[in-house]
Amino acid sequence: MTVRTRFAPSPTGYLHIGGVRTALFNWLFARQHNGQFVLRIDDTDQQRNVEAALQPILEGFRWLGIDWDEGPEVDGPYGPYFQSQRADRYQAAVEKLLETGAAYHDYARPEEVQAEREAAEKAKTQFSYSRTWMAESAEQRAAYEQEGRQAVVRLKMPREGSLIISDLIRGDVTFEWAREQDHVIQRADGSCLYHLATVVDDHDFQISHVIRAEEHLSNTPRQIFIAQSLGYELPQFAHVPYVAEPGSRTKLSKRKLSKYLKNRDFANLNDLGLKIADQLDLETDTDTFNPVIVDFYEQVGFLADAIVNYLLLLGWSLDDRTEFFSREEMIRDFSLERVNKAPASFDCLKLMAFEKHYMQELPLKQKVAKCLPFLQQAKLVTSPPPCDISEKVTKIVTAAGDRLTVAGDILDFKEFFVGNNEFEYEEKAFGKRLEKAPESVELLRSFREVLSDATAFDAETLEILLKGFVTEKEIKIGQIIHALRVAVTGKGVGFGMFETLEVLGKDSCLKRIDRTLAKLPT
RNA sequence: GGCCCCUUCGUCUAGCGGUCUAGGACUCCGGCCUUUCACGCCGGCAACACGGGUUCGAGUCCCGUAGGGGUCACCA
Numbered sequence: 001m002t003v004r005t006r007f008a009p010s011p012t013g014y015l016h017i018g019g020v021r022t023a024l025f026n027w028l029f030a031r032q033h034n035g036q037f038v039l040r041i042d043d044t045d046q047q048r049n050v051e052a053a054l055q056p057i058l059e060g061f062r063w064l065g066i067d068w069d070e071g072p073e074v075d076g077p078y079g080p081y082f083q084s085q086r087a088d089r090y091q092a093a094v095e096k097l098l099e100t101g102a103a104y105h106d107y108a109r110p111e112e113v114q115a116e117r118e119a120a121e122k123a124k125t126q127f128s129y130s131r132t133w134m135a136e137s138a139e140q141r142a143a144y145e146q147e148g149r150q151a152v153v154r155l156k157m158p159r160e161g162s163l164i165i166s167d168l169i170r171g172d173v174t175f176e177w178a179r180e181q182d183h184v185i186q187r188a189d190g191s192c193l194y195h196l197a198t199v200v201d202d203h204d205f206q207i208s209h210v211i212r213a214e215e216h217l218s219n220t221p222r223q224i225f226i227a228q229s230l231g232y233e234l235p236q237f238a239h240v241p242y243v244a245e246p247g248s249r250t251k252l253s254k255r256k257l258s259k260y261l262k263n264r265d266f267a268n269l270n271d272l273g274l275k276i277a278d279q280l281d282l283e284t285d286t287d288t289f290n291p292v293i294v295d296f297y298e299q300v301g302f303l304a305d306a307i308v309n310y311l312l313l314l315g316w317s318l319d320d321r322t323e324f325f326s327r328e329e330m331i332r333d334f335s336l337e338r339v340n341k342a343p344a345s346f347d348c349l350k351l352m353a354f355e356k357h358y359m360q361e362l363p364l365k366q367k368v369a370k371c372l373p374f375l376q377q378a379k380l381v382t383s384p385p386p387c388d389i390s391e392k393v394t395k396i397v398t399a400a401g402d403r404l405t406v407a408g409d410i411l412d413f414k415e416f417f418v419g420n421n422e423f424e425y426e427e428k429a430f431g432k433r434l435e436k437a438p439e440s441v442e443l444l445r446s447f448r449e450v451l452s453d454a455t456a457f458d459a460e461t462l463e464i465l466l467k468g469f470v471t472e473k474e475i476k477i478g479q480i481i482h483a484l485r486v487a488v489t490g491k492g493v494g495f496g497m498f499e500t501l502e503v504l505g506k507d508s509c510l511k512r513i514d515r516t517l518a519k520l521p522t
Numbered sequence: 523g524g525c526c527c528c529u530u531c532g533u534c535u536a537g538c539g540g541u542c543u544a545g546g547a548c549u550c551c552g553g554c555c556u557u558u559c560a561c562g563c564c565g566g567c568a569a570c571a572c573g574g575g576u577u578c579g580a581g582u583c584c585c586g587u588a589g590g591g592g593u594c595a596c597c598a
Contacts, residue, residue, distance in 0.1 A: 010598055042598060110596065126524065127594090152596055170527070179525055184596045194598050218526055218593040239527085242592080247533075249590050265533095265549085313534065313547090320536035321546050340528095340535080343591070347533050350548045360561085402561040429558095466557095481557040493559040 003035030004208045007068075008198070010042045011053035014287075015060035015294040017346065018213070018243035018252050021311040025240055026211045027066045028312075028334040038205050039071030041082045044197055050084070060294040064304045065327065070205070078205045083197050086204075090192035093200045093230055094153055094185060101136070102229035103185060105151040107144035108133035128159070129182045153186035155225060163221050168209075168238035168336045175221045183222050199223050203232045211336070214239040214343075215251070238336045241315055244345040252346055254292045265348040266291060276300045276408035279378045291348060301374060301407025306358040310351045315344045324357065356405050368394050371410040380417035392416070392503065399499035415489045416503055420511040425519075429492030433482040434520055440483035441520055443473065447480055448513045457506045459498035466498070487516040 005026040009019060030037040039061075043050050058072060070076025080086060097103035113129060120127035133149070134156075135141045141151065158177040165173045185196040202210060217239045227234055242251045246263040260266045269291045277284045282299060289296055297307055305327075312330055313323065316339050325333065359367070371393060375381040381389055396413055397404065404410060415423040434441055450469055454461065470477050481497050488509055494500055501509050 008598085044598075113596095121523080124523075154596095173526070175526075179594085181594075187596050189596095191596090193596070198598090213592095214527070215592055241528080244591085249528085251591075310534095315534085317535055319546090323547060342528050344534060347548075350534060353548050356561095400560090403559070405560095433558095477557055485558070491558090495559080497557060 001208060002206070003030055003033035004038060004206050005030045005035065005211055006038040006040050006202070006205060006207050008040045008042045008201075009057050011050045011057065013053040013056055014254070015057045016252075016254060017292055017294060017311070020060070020064065020066075020294055020307075021243055021314055022211065022213055022240060023061070023066055024064075024308060024311055025316070025334070025336075025339070026209075027068075028331055029209060029211060029336065030069075031331045032334055035208070036069040037067075038076070038078075038207070039068040039081065040201055040205065041072060041084075042194070042197075044083045044192065044194060050082070056295055060298070063298050064294070064308055066308075083201065086197070086201065087190075087192070089200050089204060090186075090197055091190070093196060093226075094192065097155070097185070097226070097229055098153065100229060102156055102225070103153050104131075104156050105135045105141055106131075106133055106154045106182070106184075107135055107141075107147075107149040107151050109149065126179065127181070128178070129154075131182070150188040152184045152188055154182040154184050155222060157182050157222065157225060163224060165217075165220055165224070165237060167217070168236055169339050170214075170217070170239055170341060173217065177221070180221055180225075185226070195219060195223055196226060199226045199230070199232070202235055203227065203230070207235050209236045209238060211238040211240060213242045215242060238339070240339055241341060241343040243314060244343040246346050246348065248345055249343050251343070252292060254287075254290070257286050257290050257292070260292070263348075269348040269352070272406070272408075273300045276374075276406070276411060279411045279414075280374065280408075281377075292346075301370060301409070302355055303358045303362065303370075303406075306355040307351070309358070310354040314346070315340045352405065356402070359405055360402060364394065364398065367397050367404065367407075370407040371397060371404070374408050374410050375417065378411055378414070380411075380414055395499070395503050399495040399503065401495065403495060413494075415491065420508050421515060423490045423512070425486065425490040425516075426492055429482075429486045430490070433486045433492065434516070437483060440479055441517070443475065443480045444483045444487055444513065445517060446473075447484065448510065448517070451501075451506065451509055451513075454506060457502060457509075459496070459502045462498040462501050484513075488512040 007019075007023040007026050009015070009023075027037045029035075041050070041054060054072060061068065068074065070078065071081045075081070094103065098105070108129075112133070116130060117127050133144065134154075135144055135151065144151070157180045161177050163175045163177060165175070167173055183195060184193060186192050220237060220239075224234060244250055245252050245256070246260055246266050261270060273289065273291065273296055274284055277289060277299065280299075283289060289299070291297075294307070298304075308327075309323075309325055309330075312325060312334075316334065318325075318333050318338065362370070368390065372381070372385060372390070375393065376383045376385065381393075393410075396416055397410070400410075400413060403412070434444075447466070447469055450465055454465060466477070466480070470480065482492070485494060485497060485500065486492060488504055489500060504512070
């Protein structure tokens with residue numbers, strides 16, 4: 001049997017991080033079994049702009065390297081892959097269900113059903129539709145229509161017995177048919193509802209394993225009823241736990257941003273994103289730009305591998321110690337049996353730890369390549385970049401080392417890309433290291449002359465110069481180095497001092513020191 | 523409320539009856555390194571929800587309780 005899995009996003013305009021994890025599990029399972037991973041678009045409620053709302057989702061998957069064998073843009077033998085284009089299939093299924101008596105026309109008005117529901121609630125009994133307005137013959141239908149009633153199609157669910165679902169993750173789960181409702185599968189206007197559509201599609205696409213979020217577990221009985229009534233062979237089910245809020249067990253939702261922002265780590269991540277986005281002139285509307293949405297990570301320069309690896313371990317593990325997986329390894333090692341049953345909460349700090357790790361592992365050339373677009377977008381570097389810029393960025397990226405966690409962090413070093421009179425001084429650092437340290441200013445003044453006389457300006461030479469200066473003046477290096485850093489970068493912190501000077505070059509260093517000294521009393 | 527699911531350090535998790543005075547990772551807290559900030563290194567704090575069984579023996583099996591969550595639409 002060919003393994004075929006699917007992920008069915010609604011075209012909402014963004015890709016939710018929890019959804020990605022579900023998609024990832026589907027993708028891994030399909031790849032592991034040399035099967036196919038299908039993307040089906042759940043657009044049954046006819047959004048206006050499906051195409052526009054779909055693009056960010058497809059883009060997100062592409063960025064993460066989760067490729068689909070069939071679906072939008074690639075099509076496939078079982079298409080169309082948009083539910084809005086499959087109405088005829090659903091219609092045929094409805095007719096078959098009606099024919100076999102598994103479904104019926106129901107002429108109840110919504111308020112009539114609602115009244116029954118409320119009565120049951122008041123009586124504290126289990127609600128079960130009376131089927132009063134059920135019409136199974138042409139005569140009955142005509143009579144109701146005479147009254148001006150319209151029909152929906154309902155499932156004629158069994159009212160006794162039970163169903164055991166053998167879930168690949170949860171084991172056997174038992175449901176009583178009597179608790180199930182005669183769900184509507186087709187509206188009066190002929191449009192079909194989700195549960196019917198999903199069952200028909202999964203069958204048409206020959207999906208072998210339905211791997212989806214656990215919130216669908218309770219919906220599974222009715223889907224099984226539909227499938228069996230239609231004579232379909234059942235797929236295997238695997239209900240994965242959802243991704244929960246930071247520090248909680250509640251399902252992560254994009255609508256509760258303000259709540260998550262109260263979580264310190266989440267807020268920090270969000271701030272990191274905002275800081276970078278601000279310099280890039282990005283749209284930062286919280287609806288589309290926040291750590292619950294995959295786009296966020298791409299835009300601020302996260303590594304897709306880090307996100308994927310983190311998500312993989314959110315609810316799954318191989319053993320008691322393996323943390324890092326290449327794509328090949330995760331495809332090889334993944335298994336549904338080892339997916340946890342309990343929800344896992346989204347931990348920004350852990351995600352950052354993976355990002356740091358992958359960034360450290362990234363070859364220098366690729367790091368530079370990741371950073372350049374950010375410098376361009378922030379207009380710190382022209383597009384196309386001048387030919388010597390790559391060398392300069394390489395030096396900075398090297399010197400920055402682990403200080404670059406996401407590619408957008410390169411913008412923390414913008415002082416290297418602006419004019420000597422344009423970089424800004426951090427007030428605090430300026431005060432502490434210069435204004436309130438007149439002796440350091442004096443040392444800076446004399447070290448400026450040493451630099452001025454320097455014939456070579458590489459980090460190694462500069463270190464020898466400064467160390468010699470320190471020995472000669474009989475001072476501690478800290479007495480000059482902090483002042484020097486503020487003088488040439490405007491900042492109190494940064495990477496190695498000598499690398500800083502080298503990257504700036506002699507001319508810039510002298511000009512910057514002069515500019516700084518000019519701001520101070522003599 | 524009915525039904526269903528879940529419950530090991532703050533978080534992600536290992537554990538499938540004895541090797542568990544519960545292991546790893548992230549976080550946090552010390553210390554070292556150091557020109558700042560990071561990195562790195564060393565060390566430390568920290569958990570089997572509770573109560574009954576079963577068993578020679580339970581984190582591991584069973585039953586309750588509590589807590590958390592999901593689902594009960596002419597949404598997906």
